[in-house]
Structure formats: C-alpha cells, structure tokens
Amino acid sequence: MQGNTACAEGALAAGCRFFAGYPITPSTEVAEHMAVKLPKTKGVFIQMEDEIASIAAVIGASWTGARAMTATSGPGFSLMMENIGYAAMTETPCVIVNIQRGGPSTGQPTLGAQGDMLQCRFGSHGDYSIIALSPASVQEMFELTVKAFNLSERYRVPTFLMGDEIIGHMRERLTIPDSVEVIGRKKLDPGTMPFKAGGDDIPGFPVFGEGYGVHVTGLTHDERGYPATTNPKAHEKLVMRLVRKVESARKEIADYRVTSPDAEQVFVSYGAPTRTVHQVLHDRPKEEIGHLQLRVVWPFPEFALSEFPEAKSFLVPEMNLGQMAREMERHTDVPVIPIPKLGGELHTPDELVRALEGSR
Template identity: 50%
Template sequence: MIKKMMHGNEACAYGAIIAGCRFFAGYPITPSSEIAEELAVLLPQVEGKFIQMEDEIASMAAILGASLNGIKSLTATSGPGFSLKQENIGYACQTEIPCVIVNVQRGGPSTGSPTMPSQEDFMQSRWGTHGDHFIVVLSPSSVQETFDLTVKSFNISEKYRTPVILLMDEIVGHMTEKMILPEPGEIEIIDRKKPSVKPEDFRPYENTEDGVPPMAAFGSGYRHHVTGLMHDETGFPTNNSEIIQKQKDRWKKKFDLARDTVVFTELTDAEDMEYLVFSYGSSARCTRKAVKIARENGLKVGSMKALTLWPFPGKELEKVSRGLKGIVVAEMNMGQAIREVERAVGKNVKVLGANRYDGESMHPDDILSVIEKF
C-alpha cells in the first residue's frame, strides 16, 4: 500500500499505466494538459508510447489505431477537444474498439471558461456523436476515485469492447489530496478476450452469447477488415437491413447484459431520509457538506452519488425514491441529469434542481436553499 498526495490529473495518469495503458495520444488543452504531461514522463519508463498529435481528431484516431494493435490506449481533453473527438468516438462505437477518453470539463459552449469548473458535458458524453450508439461514462469526485475509476474505465472498455468516457471536472482534476494505492496484486486488471479459433474461421463481429466478440490484434495472424460502415459478422460492409438490425440488436444485448456490472452508485444517510440529494463529480463533495448541515438543522436528508453517469443509474434511484418528499439534483449546469432523474422516478416524487453555471464551484447553500423549497 502506498499513500501519496496527488492531484486528480496525476492520479488519472498513474491509474492508466497501472491498468495497462501503453499508448497515449493527445493535444494540449486546459484543464486536462497535466494528464498528457504526466504520461510524457511516465510512459517511456514502461516502454509505452506518448505522442502529441496535430489536433484532437488525430489524437482520437491514433489511439484507435494503437488499440487495434492490442494496446490499451488513452486520450485526454476538455470541452472543445471533446467536441472534435466525437467523430472518431463514433467510429470506436461502430467498430467496437476499446479505448478510454478523459474529458476534464470546463464551462461552455465553445471556448467557454477554460479554467473554471463545470459539469456541462453530461449529455454530450452520452450523445456527442451522431447515430444510435451505446457508451459508458464514469465520473469521479475525488483524487482517489479518479485513480479507481481510471482503472475501471480500462477494464470496462476491454471487457465489453467499448469506448469509455471518464468525465472529470476542473475541480477534481486540479485538486490535490491523499490517495491510497492498493497492493499491486489487489488491483483487478482485465484484458480483452482474444480469438481461439483458426484464422480462417475468425469472425470479428460474431454474435457471441454475451454480445462481446473476441478481438484480434493487427499483426497477430488474424487478418480482418475494420470499417465505419455498417458491417456483418465478418466485418465487411453491408446494406442488408436484416443484418444491420442484427448487429445493432447485438450492441443492445451487450450493453443490457453489461449494465449492472458497470453502474456504480453510493448511497449515504438513507435509512430515515425524507429528502435525497442526487449528484456526481465535484458536486457530490458539496452535497456531503450540505447533507451534514441539513441534518444538524433537523432535516432528514440523504444522498446518492453517481459514479457511473451512463448507463444512467435510474433503476437504483427509483428504488430508493419511493415515499420521499423530494429529490434535489445538484449539478454545475443548467439542468441536464435532472431530466434523467425525472424520467427514473416518474411523477411520484417532486424533483428540483440545484444548479450552478457561473463558473464557481457548487456551495452547500445552493443545495440547502433548494431543499427549503419543498
């Protein structure tokens, strides 16, 4: 066990390398640049590759190229760069290439507030690229969680052949606090499954029982074709509507089966709660304080922190919402997760938003003043 003071971006870099990441491509952008800087130092020490590309589009393309070689790959960015990456995030969804994309959020739209915290990319992280697709989004609220969720992001991406977005925010990225690294053997590390059939029998998009086809690295003897066009089980383009629907249904099956293993939430002060504060990322830190103050004032308030944003933990939320007098959704945007919360709990519980979108971090009063409205 190692105890160390670190900032969030640094913890992300260590988490990536310990998870097995050996390739990073990126483009400088505040407030995520320290991830690139840290990996420029660390990756060569483990014979990994670091490359600074000409833009975010190219960085996203490069990590997919590396992942096709069987190498765990990462890129990191913020709002404007996240928008540029969407093109090839869609390619990763279509071709099921494992990779991890970190977005250390800033306020937007456009250049917005590069040095100020925000959680305005909640919806973009799910629906940023065009077309029907599935994706997993995790969001840490502390340095420790940044490390843990970076490792988990790689594991999920490898296990389910999917891009995973690690949605950080400026506060978590730049905050320094204590982090505990478990013993090396105690960290679960998952690698993608490889084909065991003869190369001529290999079908890169086979409809397996779990919906996850084995993946062969380029150069491993399993020559195959990868395309962003809709394709059949062999990987070649198709216009056959029956096959297109089958492929998309398999994606859905894969994510339906994966759902419960990738959704993480933390429920606190729930035993006697009459009100619940739902939050994620750095807003969840503020929620903790707000709940404490509310309880000191005699209000029975509990909280749910979502570590997974997508798939949205609606099921978990619905279960604990029955009989509540109200739910507050605390987030640093004009109200994004609140739509999902309302959808999950229906009309049975009143839902109000505590929103901060002026570039300042959430304050406990922002939440307490909303609880008073019920």
C-alpha cells in the same frame, strides 16, 4: 497529488501503454504526466496535431492490443466525436478523459463545469451506447480511471472519465494500492467470425498482427466484418447489439453510493457537486438527508433511484442546466428538482440547503 496526475497514475496502474493527446486546459496535466512516465515503462506517448488525430491514434493502437487513452476538454472533446462514433461502431476499447470546462465553444478554459454529460452519451451521430464515469475526488480520479479501462476492455466500448476542472486541479491525499484489478479483453477464438457475438453480445477481439486477417470498418458490417451497407437487417442487427451489450449490463456496470436510504429528501450527484452534498450532510447530522452518488453515470442506473423508497423529492445539483436531472425524470414519478449552477464555481452548501428546505 493533483486530480489530473492521479488520473494518469490510475491509467498506468491499469496497464495503459499508449497515450495520444493534444494540449488543452484544464486537462493538460494528464498528458504531461503520461509524457514523463510512459517512455520509462516501454509505453508510447505522442502529441498529435489535433484531437481528431489523437483519438484516431488511440483507436489504431488499441487494435494492436494496447490499452490506450487520450485526455481532453470541451473543444477537443467536440473534435473527437467523429472517431468516438468509429470506436463505438468498430467496438474498439479506449478510454477518453474529459476534464470538463465551461462551454459552449471556448467558454471558460480554467473553470469547471459538467456541460458535456449528454454530449458524451449522444455526441456522435447515429445510435450507440457508451460507458461514462464521474469522479468526485482525487482518489476517485485514480480508482475510476482504472475502472474505466476495465469496463472498456470488457465491453469493447469507448469509455469516458467525465471529470471536471475542480476535481482535475484539486490536490488531495492519494493512496495508490500495490496492485489493482486489471480485466483484459476477451480474445477472438480462431475460426470464429470476428464480429459474431455470443450470449453476452460482446465478440472476441482479433488483435492485429496475430494472424486473424480481420477487416475492420466503420461502415455497417456483417459478422465477417465485411461492409453490408445496404442490408437493412444487417444494420439493425449490428446497432441493436451495440446498444444492447451495454444497456443490458446496466446492473453489472453500475457503481453508486447510497446514504440514508430511508430519507424523504435525496440529493443525487456525480463529480464535483458531490463535495458540497457531503458538506451539507456533515453540517446537518441530525437530519435524515439521503444521498445517491453516481460513480457510473452512463448507462444510467435508474434502479438506483428505488434504493430510496420513501423519497419525496430528488434534488440534483449539477454544474449545467440539468442534464442528468432530465434523464432522471424519465425514470421516476418522484419530483426531480434540478439545482443548476453555471459560471465555474461549485455550489455552496447554503445553496443546497435552500433547495432542500424549499422542497419540503
């Protein structure tokens, strides 16, 4: 099965029943598969007039309690930024799939890239936090889509599946389990203020149409949900909670794979370059080469780096100019060596081996 189709299957398995999208290469197969499947399961598929409207419709559907998703790529992702900020501010669960292609601008529609890793974290204006996952296989396209829904519902935060053209269009064997773990959003206790959170910083969700009479706004709001735009304390309190509810749960959210923790040279990868790292490890069985594969990229699990106490260098192959390597540098004194690759082709094993040998 193709990666994009596996993503759609993962969404369906996770209980997604609303999809709004706009055609864009190389993500369109996700929408096409949802267009076939959703109407057969009493779900809703709608092609909107642009990506701004797509994410808006997804957020609207989410307030009725539906698990909702959209899928896009670079240019469409840029258009979505406005309402991604709205989803963060209003704590609306939603899943945004970005099958990344070469940018900036229209760039390389048919070739893979990882150039949107910082955009997904910081792309909308203001301070907020999000969750982002990065699949490296067709199986992970399925599994991490399921996981994206669960994290989004649990933390009430827009959650990104940051794929790329290579994994999205790759065909591999996919095993679909009979059932998957589905975590629903916690409902608001009647009589509780709608944006008042308990110890976990996550308020209960007041589903539209169930008599809560809730007011939802992208303006700075108090715990009642009412605008409090000129109240400095209300703003600070709200934004700090939006960030804290995700950042303080970094360990709980983290998902990574560790290979050879005693190694001195450690590859750190996510998404498609993980494939090349696997090849290098396979080709050189006698060498001790470490590998950290990040399946959750944001919030960045800096503690995962200390799984390699002997590390003398972290080698980071990315299909961008070192976006996550930059984040890693903030968290470690061990040299971080970016291995950037632009152009749409995956790193070759030789390229990684050269970087490995150069770092010794």
